[in-house]
Each structure stands twice: as C-alpha cells, then as structure tokens.
Amino acid sequence: MHIVVCIKQVPDSAQIRVHPVTNTIMRQGVPTIINPYDLFALEAALQLRDKFGGEVTVLTMGPPSAEDSLRRALTYGADRAVLLTDRFFAGADTLATTYALATAIRKISETFGAPDIVFTGKQTIDGDTAQVGPGIAKRLGLLQLTYVAKINEVDPAARTIEAERRSEGGVQVLKTKLPCLVTMLEATNEIRRGAMADALRAARAKIVTWSAKEAGVEDISKCGLKGSPTIVKRVFAPSARAEKATIVDFSTRAPAEALIEELFKRQPKLEAELTISAHGF
Amino acid sequence: MSEPTKAPPAAAGRAATKKELPEHFKAYKHVWVFIEQERGQVHPVSWELMGAGRKLADKLKVDLAAVVIGPPGEAVQHAATESFCYGADLAYIVADDVLTDYRNEAYTKALTDVVNTYKPEILLLGATTLGRDLAGSVATTLLTGLTADCTELDVDADGSLAATRPTFGGSLLCTIYTLNYRPQMATVRPRVMPMPDRVEKPAIRIIEHKLGLVEEDIVTKVLSFIPDRDSAKSNLAYADVVVAGGLGLGSPENFQLVKGLAAVLGAEFGCSRPLVQKGWVTSDRQIGQTGKTIRPKLYIAAGISGAIQHRVGVEGADLIVAINTDKNAPIFDFAHVGIVTDAIRLLPALTEAFRARLSPHSRDRIAS
Numbered sequence: 001m002h003i004v005v006c007i008k009q010v011p012d013s014a015q016i017r018v019h020p021v022t023n024t025i026m027r028q029g030v031p032t033i034i035n036p037y038d039l040f041a042l043e044a045a046l047q048l049r050d051k052f053g054g055e056v057t058v059l060t061m062g063p064p065s066a067e068d069s070l071r072r073a074l075t076y077g078a079d080r081a082v083l084l085t086d087r088f089f090a091g092a093d094t095l096a097t098t099y100a101l102a103t104a105i106r107k108i109s110e111t112f113g114a115p116d117i118v119f120t121g122k123q124t125i126d127g128d129t130a131q132v133g134p135g136i137a138k139r140l141g142l143l144q145l146t147y148v149a150k151i152n153e154v155d156p157a158a159r160t161i162e163a164e165r166r167s168e169g170g171v172q173v174l175k176t177k178l179p180c181l182v183t184m185l186e187a188t189n190e191i192r193r194g195a196m197a198d199a200l201r202a203a204r205a206k207i208v209t210w211s212a213k214e215a216g217v218e219d220i221s222k223c224g225l226k227g228s229p230t231i232v233k234r235v236f237a238p239s240a241r242a243e244k245a246t247i248v249d250f251s252t253r254a255p256a257e258a259l260i261e262e263l264f265k266r267q268p269k270l271e272a273e274l275t276i277s278a279h280g281f
Numbered sequence: 282m283s284e285p286t287k288a289p290p291a292a293a294g295r296a297a298t299k300k301e302l303p304e305h306f307k308a309y310k311h312v313w314v315f316i317e318q319e320r321g322q323v324h325p326v327s328w329e330l331m332g333a334g335r336k337l338a339d340k341l342k343v344d345l346a347a348v349v350i351g352p353p354g355e356a357v358q359h360a361a362t363e364s365f366c367y368g369a370d371l372a373y374i375v376a377d378d379v380l381t382d383y384r385n386e387a388y389t390k391a392l393t394d395v396v397n398t399y400k401p402e403i404l405l406l407g408a409t410t411l412g413r414d415l416a417g418s419v420a421t422t423l424l425t426g427l428t429a430d431c432t433e434l435d436v437d438a439d440g441s442l443a444a445t446r447p448t449f450g451g452s453l454l455c456t457i458y459t460l461n462y463r464p465q466m467a468t469v470r471p472r473v474m475p476m477p478d479r480v481e482k483p484a485i486r487i488i489e490h491k492l493g494l495v496e497e498d499i500v501t502k503v504l505s506f507i508p509d510r511d512s513a514k515s516n517l518a519y520a521d522v523v524v525a526g527g528l529g530l531g532s533p534e535n536f537q538l539v540k541g542l543a544a545v546l547g548a549e550f551g552c553s554r555p556l557v558q559k560g561w562v563t564s565d566r567q568i569g570q571t572g573k574t575i576r577p578k579l580y581i582a583a584g585i586s587g588a589i590q591h592r593v594g595v596e597g598a599d600l601i602v603a604i605n606t607d608k609n610a611p612i613f614d615f616a617h618v619g620i621v622t623d624a625i626r627l628l629p630a631l632t633e634a635f636r637a638r639l640s641p642h643s644r645d646r647i648a649s
C-alpha cells in the first residue's frame with residue numbers, strides 16, 4: 001500500500017506577535033512546527049502501513065527550510081519525504097496550492113508508485129481554510145472523505161475503504177473505493193514517539209526535492225500569486241468599539257455587587273431574563 | 282501573458298490587481314445562497330446567510346436566489362418556499378433520489394451544474410462540515426476563488442465582493458477579493474451573521490434543475506448515520522447566556538469556577554483555545570474563529586485577553602463583560618463592561634451574588 005500524506009510547516013502560532021505600530025506579523029525568530037492537524041493524518045497513515053505493509057510518503061510545498069518538518073515526519077516513521085520548493089510557488093492561495101500539490105502527487109505516482117490513499121489534515125493553523133484537501137481530491141479525480149473520525153476498514157484487495165465522517169448532528173458511515181483522499185479530524189489518534197532507528201535514518205535521509213519544473217508543472221502561471229484567483233487587498237487591525245468598555249468602580253463596595261449593579265443598570269431587562277434562564281421558567 | 286504594470290505605491294492596491302473582467306464572466310449576475318438541508322432540516326446558518334446575501338443583492342441591485350439540493354419531496358420544497366420568507370427573489374431546486382444523503386460527488390455535480398447554467402456572481406455557503414466539504418470541491422471544479430470563514434461581507438464601490446476574515450497571527454483582519462474569476466465564493470460560520478426576521482412571503486419563482494445522475498454513477502455509499510446523543514450536544518452556539526474562561530484562570534481546577542457561575546445562571550460554559558490545547562476543556566467548548574461563534578444576550582469572559590480569533594466569535598453578543606487583571610488587555614476594546622480584578626477571587630463571589638439576586642423569590646419581586 002502506498003500512502004501520501006500532505007503536511008505543512010507552519011509558524012508556531014503560540015509564539016507569533018504582531019508589530020504594534022506597523023500591524024505586520026513578526027515572523028523572525030518564530031519557531032516552526034508541523035501543522036498540528038497534519039499529525040493526525042500522518043499517524044493514521046502510519047497505522048495503515050503497519051497493518052498492510054507498504055510505504056508512507058510525506059509531501060510538503062514550502063520554502064527550503066520546510067525540510068525540517070519533513071525530517072521530523074521521517075523520525076515518526078514515514079518512509080520517504082518530498083519537498084516541493086520553488087519561488088514560483090510563493091504567495092499561493094488554495095487553488096494555486098492544490099494545483100502544485102496535485103502535480104507533485106502525479107509525479108510521486110509516476111516515480112514511486114500510485115498512492116492508494118492521500119491524506120491531509122483537516123486544516124492548517126495559518127491558512128485555516130480546510131480547502132486544500134478537497135481541492136487536491138478534485139484535481140486528481142479522487143473520491144474524498146473529509147472530517148474522518150475513524151477508519152473502520154480498508155480492504156486492499158477489494159480496493160474499498162469504510163470510514164466514519166463527522167457531519168452536522170451525527171456521524172455518517174461511508175464506504176467508497178480506493179484511491180481516495182482522506183482529511184483526518186483532530187484528536188482521533190496520537191502521533192507515535194518514533195523509534196530510535198527512524199531518528200537515525202531521518203537524520204541521514206535524502207529528501208527528494210523538486211522545483212516546479214522537476215515536479216512536472218506545465219503552466220507556471222497557475223502557480224503562486226499569479227495562479228491565485230483571490231488576492232488580499234487590505235490587512236488591518238480591528239477597531240475598538242466607538243464607546244469604550246465601562247470599567248466598574250468597586251472602591252466603595254464589593255466587586256461582585258458593583259458588577260451586577262452595573263449590568264442591571266445598563267440592561268434593565270437582564271435581571272428578569274437571567275432569573276428565567278437560571279430557573280428554567 | 283502581460284505583467285501587471287508597476288504602479289506608484291499609493292495606487293498599488295487597486296491599480297496593480299484590477300484587470301478587466303474576462304468577457305465570458307460578464308454574464309455572471311445575482312447573489313446565491315446554498316440552502317443546507319439534511320434529513321429534512323435546514324441548517325440555521327442558511328437563513329443567516331440569506332440575511333447577509335439580501336444586503337449584498339440590494340447593494341448590487343440584483344436578485345437573491347436560494348439553491349436547495351436534496352431528495353424529491355416535502356422537505357426540499359418546504360426549504361425552497363421558506364427561503365422566500367428570508368428574502369429570496371427566486372429559488373433553484375435540484376431534487377433527485379441520489380441526493381438523499383449528503384455525498385460530495387453528487388452534491389458537487391448538482392451545485393456546479395446550476396452555477397454553470399444560471400451563472401451567479403456571488404455564491405455563499407455555511408462553513409459547516411457539509412458546506413466546507415462542498416465549497417472546496419465546487420470552487421476547484423469551477424477554478425475560482427473561495428474565501429473561507431468570513432466574518433464580514435460587503436461589496437465595494439465597483440461591485441466586487443469584499444470578504445473579510447481574521448488572518449494569521451493574533452490581532453489582524455484581512456479583506457480578500459476574487460477579482461477576475463466568477464463566481465466569487467465565500468463561506469461563513471454559523472452564528473457569525475445575525476438571523477434575519479422571518480416575513481411571510483409567497484414563493485413566486487422556483488426553477489427546477491435536473492441532475493442527470495443515477496445511483497450507479499456514484500461510488501460512495503452511505504452505510505448508516507449515527508445521530509449524536511443529546512447529552513453530547515452542547516447548545517453553546519445558540520445559548521442566551523455564556524460564561525467562558527481563559528488562560529488567566531491558571532489551572533483546570535480554577536476553570537470549575539466558570540462552570541459554577543454558568544450553572545447558577547443557567548448558562549453554557551466555554552473557553553479560549555489554549556485551554557483546549559492544554560486538555561483542560563473539550564474542543565466543543567472552544568469559542569472563536571476555530572471554535573464556536575456565539576451571539577448570546579450576555580457573555581462573561583474571565584481571564585481571556587481578547588485576541589482577534591476569540592473576538593470574532595463573540596462580537597455578536599448583546600452585552601460583553603470582561604474580567605481581567607490587566608487594564609490594557611485588548612478585550613476591553615470590545616467589551617461593554619469591564620472589571621479589572623482577579624477572576625479567581627471574583628468568580629466565586631459573583632456566583633454567590635447572582636444566586637442571591639436570582640432566587641425564584643426575586644422573580645416575584647421583579648414581576649410585581
């Protein structure tokens with residue numbers, strides 16, 4: 001079984017700061033991590049490989065430094081890593097990203113064998129759109145299972161997969177054919193620690209690195225900023241409300257009473273509403 | 282391929298990006314809302330989007346259309362007729378037995394076909410698991426732009442959709458355009474837009490579109506549907522009163538204080554994202570851009586700084602109360618009432634004070 005997992009290297013959001021004057025993101029010195037949602041996809045892929053044999057290829061599109069995340073994925077036990085990197089890819093929105101990734105997956109397919117399953121995370125913590133998975137599926141003509149909470153069964157001989165998909169108000173149990181694309185839901189598994197042997201192998205492993213041309217991109221104008229139908233017109237800080245928050249003064253009485261008084265003064269109907277809400281009548 | 286001409290910095294934004302809309306896109310008119318219905322139930326986000334879509338259509342002086350996709354029968358017809366009460370000028374229906382349960386293949390074909398036939402300028406979908414699954418496939422099939430999880434939709438002076446969403450980093454918003462492609466697509470999460478009033482209206486124009494698929498064409502089969510247990514469902518998004526805690530509470534034990542106050546108020550409890558990441562609270566309780574959006578009558582936030590991703594999830598509340606030790610915390614920029622004090626000490630006192638004030642016996646006092 002050949003499984004491709006798309007991972008993205010993202011800045012560790014907990015450490016991101018915005019410049020107070022220019023309103024730009026201060027990326028310098030911010031450590032990068034594998035998009036946390038992608039680790040659930042990677043672990044699901046590794047489990048299937050362990051069960052059925054075969055290989056897991058991790059793929060990322062990003063700057064040369066994204067190699068760090070690929071090596072990390074190898075330490076968890078992925079078999080092969082592919083880095084898609086080219087200045088033409090810069091500034092890609094989801095449509096341009098899926099064009100590049102789908103092209104690379106075709107090339108992976110020619111070079112290392114056709115994938116049975118392509119995994120992506122549910123969403124990234126920087127782009128945060130949850131669209132790249134469905135976009136890749138559409139471009140490759142793969143069936144798609146999104147928001148998968150559990151893979152019940154894969155039958156490599158019959159080429160079928162059965163999975164539980166989170167939907168509004170419940171879980172859909174779906175059965176479809178391989179090859180397909182799966183986006184994994186968060187908290188569905190826990191990434192393994194990785195064996196010592198994998199860590200050693202990862203440090204020495206050769207990362208397959210492709211430029212746009214090497215990956216087989218035929219139309220460079222479909223990549224990066226140029227290939228992106230959406231453009232960011234304006235980045236701005238949210239404005240404060242016209243009227244500042246009333247800060248409750250509790251110099252003369254207990255803070256809890258002072259706060260409640262202020263709330264009820266401000267919204268006279270609130271006391272009655274809360275009494276109803278509190279007692280359910 | 283012509284390079285965009287380099288404009289002087291002042292004019293950079295528009296001049297550098299605005300090209301003439303390709304001729305074949307000029308036929309694209311009107312605003313559409315995808316009406317999401319499953320097992321006979323319309324998701325409320327669809328009506329919320331009708332409210333937003335109505336405003337866009339009025340500004341553009343075009344029609345607002347509802348698109349309903351599902352199995353033939355009562356439920357789909359009803360969803361279409363209801364859409365008129367929420368502002369539709371017309372409705373499209375694609376009804377077929379293969380559309381009984383949501384499946385990406387069939388729904389993508391249904392929606393792409395109606396778009397290609399009737400050519401909307403703007404297409405809005407709810408950012409639910411169904412809407413996001415569908416929107417990504419449809420946008421890629423149509424090779425157009427899609428802006429996810431918008432918090433504000435507007436049309437600018439030259440009629441382009443200006444879709445605003447929070448952007449990476451903690452305190453910024455960005456406005457995204459899809460200038461040279463049609464339709465311009467956007468998704469919006471439940472509760473981000475207010476629910477419009479329902480006004481009884483006749484269903485004047487319904488257009489039925491044939492799907493042209495048979496069950497054999499569709500590979501994916503739905504084996505079963507397991508509804509969530511009622512006890513597992515939290516009503517956070519649609520609650521009238523919400524109490525939430527953030528990192529300022531310092532420990533999972535202190536988060537109990539939030540639950541305590543919520544219980545006394547008959548409220549739902551919620552939290553900021555770091556508490557979910559730390560495993561203190563389950564993810565269905567997270568409020569904000571990547572959690573739930575709420576619009577309660579009263580929102581009390583204790584020990585929450587008020588980052589943009591949190592703010593966009595709570596701004597629709599009628600009354601926002603912030604408890605924070607830092608008088609410069611950004612939450613005071615959008616809260617209505619603030620109190621600068623230690624939440625760990627205030628919460629128990631507040632719980633007791635509310636308990637005393639809101640006793641059943643005080644109801645009689647209010648009534649009289």
Ligand SMILES: Cc1cc2nc3c(=O)[nH]c(=O)nc-3n(C[C@H](O)[C@H](O)[C@H](O)COP(=O)(O)OP(=O)(O)OC[C@H]3O[C@@H](n4cnc5c(N)ncnc54)[C@H](O)[C@@H]3O)c2cc1C
Pocket residue numbers: 013125126128449450451526527528529530552553554555556567568569570571572573583584585586587588589590591594604605606607610622623624625
């Ligand atoms: C892509 C992305 C999506 C995100 N989505 C979300 C989301 O959906 N929801 C969300 O909430 N966040 C989200 N975040 C995270 C967000 O940017 C903030 O990091 C987060 O909201 C901060 O949580 P907090 O306010 O609890 O913690 P902090 O920012 O650490 O704030 C703690 C606050 O508590 C105050 N405090 C400390 N001690 C006390 C005390 N004893 N009493 C009272 N106050 C005290 C401090 O003054 C401070 O203001 C997202 C981030 C990214 C990058």
Ligand SMILES: Nc1ncnc2c1ncn2[C@@H]1O[C@H](COP(=O)(O)O)[C@@H](O)[C@H]1O
Pocket residue numbers: 006007008035037038059060061062094097101119120121122123124125127128129130131132133
């Ligand atoms: N540059 C990228 N390289 C590889 N995979 C990506 C990239 N961007 C997004 N993905 C995958 O697509 C998923 C959804 O991303 P997004 O649409 O940005 O929320 C992620 O969880 C990744 O698995």
